[in-house]
Amino acid sequence: MDWEYTTDVTVVGSGAGGMVSALYADDNGLDSIILEKTDTYGGSSALSGGGLWIPVNHHMKAQGVPDSVEKARVYLQNTVGDRTPQEKQDAYIERAREMAKWVEDNTRVEFARMDGYSDYYPERPGGMAQGRGLEAEPMDGRNLGDARHGINEPEQGVPGPLSFTSGEFRDIGLVMTTLRGKITAMTVGLRSVLNLVRGADSLTMGGALIGRLRWSLQDRGVPLWLNSPFESFVVEDGRVVGVVADTDRDGRVNIRAKHGVILAAGGFAHNEELREEYQESPITTDWTVANEGNTGDTIVAGMEELDAAVDLMDDAWWGPVSLPPGGEPMFHVAERNEPGAIMVNGQGDRFTNEAASYVDVGHAMYEHHTEDNPHIPAHFVMDQRFRNKYVFETLMPRQSFPSEYVESGYVTKASTLSELATKIGVPAERLVDTVEQFNEYARRGEDPEYHRGDSAYDRYYGDPSHEPNPCLGTIEEAPFFAVEFWPGDLGTKGGLVTDERSRVLREDGSWIEGLYATGNNSASVMGHTYPGPGSTLGPTTTFGYIAVKDILETASEPSERSDRQVA
The missing domain is CATH 1.20.5 (Single alpha-helices involved in coiled-coils or other helix-helix interfaces)
Incomplete structure (x- = not known):
C-alpha cells in the first residue's frame, strides 16, 4: 500500500464525538486528523441543543446536587434495561464525568449545569428532577477566525x-x-x-459546543479536512490500518492510521434506502432534522467490507416535527408541554401524553398508527389563547401566523372546533368530545388518561403560573388552529455494534482490530430510550474519549510526532 498520509489516529466525522477524540489523542501525544465529507463541520452536534447528559458530573458536585454512580446505574437499569450490555452502560457512567472534567480542564469548552432540566423519567428509581445535563457556555464566533464560516448551522438559526x-x-x-x-x-x-x-458573533447551544471544540483544535494545530468523504477501509491481516478518502485538496488518498480509526460520522437519517429496509413504514428522509451528510456511509462499509454487526437499526431519536412551507422540518419540544393544546389522531382522539419525552411521542405515533386510524400525521390542536401566551415554532406569543402558513395548508384555522375537524378530516363530533373531556381534566388539574403534567419532566417546559396543573389548560377561545405533526427525528439510533471500549464487533462478537466507533454510526448505549437531555452528545463524546484511552493502552508502537505528514 502506498500511503499519501500517515497518522496515529484517523477520525471520520467532525461532530462533537470526533472532535473530542482528536483532542484527547493530541493531548496524549498521538497525531490525528479529522475527515469531514461535507463543506461544513460539526454535523448534527452543531444543529442540536448542545446538552450532554453526564451523571455525577463535577458541576453537580460543586453545586451540592446529590448524585452517585450507583444511582445513575439504577436509573439506566430502569430506563434502558437489558437492551444494551451492562458493561457498556457502566463504562458510560464511569467515564462520562471523567471525560467532561478533562474537556473543561484542557480545552476551550466551558460548561454550565442545565439547572432543573429534569431527567426524562425522573420518577423512576435513580431518576433526578434536578437533572444531570451540562451545556457549553455561549462564545464569540470571531475567535474562530476564518473557520467561523465553516460551522454547520441550522437553516433557521439564532440571529447573530x-x-x-x-x-x-x-x-x-x-x-x-x-x-x-x-x-x-x-x-x-x-x-x-x-x-x-x-x-x-454569538454562538449558542450546539454551535457553542462545536465552536469551542473547533477553537481547541486550532490551538493544537489538529487538521480538519472538509469536503473529504470516507470511501473505504484499508485492511491488512484482518486489522484496519487506514482509510481511503476522496479529498478536495489531493483527490483520492490513502491515509494510514498507525493505532486506530475512529468512526464518528453520524447515522443514516438521510439514506432513504436504509430507512426503508430497516425502519417501520411510513418513513422518509423528509422528516429528519439531522445533518444532511448523515447517509450511513461508514455503517454500510462496516457491514459490507468487514462483516461488522449492527443493532437498533429500526430506531431513531424520534420526535414530532411539522413541515413549514419552503423550509426545513421544525422539531417541536416545548409547545407540547404548555397548557391549552393537544395532539389527536385521525379519529380525533388523544393517544399519548403530549408532554412526554419527544422519543416517547414518536414511538406512540408509530405504535398506534393503522390504516383505519392514522396517527401519522397527528394533529396539534390549539386555540387563540394558546397563541396569545406561548411560542409556537419560531413565532412569539401574539404573533400572527404568516399568511402563507394558512394559504399553504400548513396551519388550518377555523372559528369552531367542528369546522376545524371538517377541514383536517377528522370526525367533528369526536374532536368536540375529546376537547370537552380534556377541558374537564384541565379544570381539575389532572389527566387520568395519560397523566400529563404528573412528571417533573412534563413540568419543565410547562407554565408554572398556570394552575392547578402547569401542563393542562382549556381549549375554548376561537379561532382554533391545527398543524400536522409527523414522526421526525434528530438522527437514527442504530449502527455498528461496539463494546464498552468502543471497539467495533463482528457478527460473531470478535473485535475488528484497529476500528472504533462512537455517536450515531454506532448502536446507542441508550437502547430504545432517551434517559435525559444530552443522551446523544453525552455518549458520543464519552465513547470517543474511551476509544482513545483504549488506543493508548494497546498501542504497539510509540508515536513519532516529528513524522507528522498531515497539515
Whole structure:
C-alpha cells in the first residue's frame, strides 16, 4: 500500500464525538486528523441543543446536587434495561464525568449545569428532577477566525446578536405569563444589544459546543479536512490500518492510521434506502432534522467490507416535527408541554401524553398508527389563547401566523372546533368530545388518561403560573388552529455494534482490530430510550474519549510526532 498520509489516529466525522477524540489523542501525544465529507463541520452536534447528559458530573458536585454512580446505574437499569450490555452502560457512567472534567480542564469548552432540566423519567428509581445535563457556555464566533464560516448551522438559526442558553430559551417562551420570563427576556435583550454594539458573533447551544471544540483544535494545530468523504477501509491481516478518502485538496488518498480509526460520522437519517429496509413504514428522509451528510456511509462499509454487526437499526431519536412551507422540518419540544393544546389522531382522539419525552411521542405515533386510524400525521390542536401566551415554532406569543402558513395548508384555522375537524378530516363530533373531556381534566388539574403534567419532566417546559396543573389548560377561545405533526427525528439510533471500549464487533462478537466507533454510526448505549437531555452528545463524546484511552493502552508502537505528514 502506498500511503499519501500517515497518522496515529484517523477520525471520520467532525461532530462533537470526533472532535473530542482528536483532542484527547493530541493531548496524549498521538497525531490525528479529522475527515469531514461535507463543506461544513460539526454535523448534527452543531444543529442540536448542545446538552450532554453526564451523571455525577463535577458541576453537580460543586453545586451540592446529590448524585452517585450507583444511582445513575439504577436509573439506566430502569430506563434502558437489558437492551444494551451492562458493561457498556457502566463504562458510560464511569467515564462520562471523567471525560467532561478533562474537556473543561484542557480545552476551550466551558460548561454550565442545565439547572432543573429534569431527567426524562425522573420518577423512576435513580431518576433526578434536578437533572444531570451540562451545556457549553455561549462564545464569540470571531475567535474562530476564518473557520467561523465553516460551522454547520441550522437553516433557521439564532440571529447573530442573540445569545441565550437552553434554560433561557425555555424562560423566554414564558415571557407573557411569568416574571422570570420577563426578566430573562430583558436580560437576553440587553446582552444582545451589547453583542450588536461590540460586533460580537454569538454562538449558542450546539454551535457553542462545536465552536469551542473547533477553537481547541486550532490551538493544537489538529487538521480538519472538509469536503473529504470516507470511501473505504484499508485492511491488512484482518486489522484496519487506514482509510481511503476522496479529498478536495489531493483527490483520492490513502491515509494510514498507525493505532486506530475512529468512526464518528453520524447515522443514516438521510439514506432513504436504509430507512426503508430497516425502519417501520411510513418513513422518509423528509422528516429528519439531522445533518444532511448523515447517509450511513461508514455503517454500510462496516457491514459490507468487514462483516461488522449492527443493532437498533429500526430506531431513531424520534420526535414530532411539522413541515413549514419552503423550509426545513421544525422539531417541536416545548409547545407540547404548555397548557391549552393537544395532539389527536385521525379519529380525533388523544393517544399519548403530549408532554412526554419527544422519543416517547414518536414511538406512540408509530405504535398506534393503522390504516383505519392514522396517527401519522397527528394533529396539534390549539386555540387563540394558546397563541396569545406561548411560542409556537419560531413565532412569539401574539404573533400572527404568516399568511402563507394558512394559504399553504400548513396551519388550518377555523372559528369552531367542528369546522376545524371538517377541514383536517377528522370526525367533528369526536374532536368536540375529546376537547370537552380534556377541558374537564384541565379544570381539575389532572389527566387520568395519560397523566400529563404528573412528571417533573412534563413540568419543565410547562407554565408554572398556570394552575392547578402547569401542563393542562382549556381549549375554548376561537379561532382554533391545527398543524400536522409527523414522526421526525434528530438522527437514527442504530449502527455498528461496539463494546464498552468502543471497539467495533463482528457478527460473531470478535473485535475488528484497529476500528472504533462512537455517536450515531454506532448502536446507542441508550437502547430504545432517551434517559435525559444530552443522551446523544453525552455518549458520543464519552465513547470517543474511551476509544482513545483504549488506543493508548494497546498501542504497539510509540508515536513519532516529528513524522507528522498531515497539515
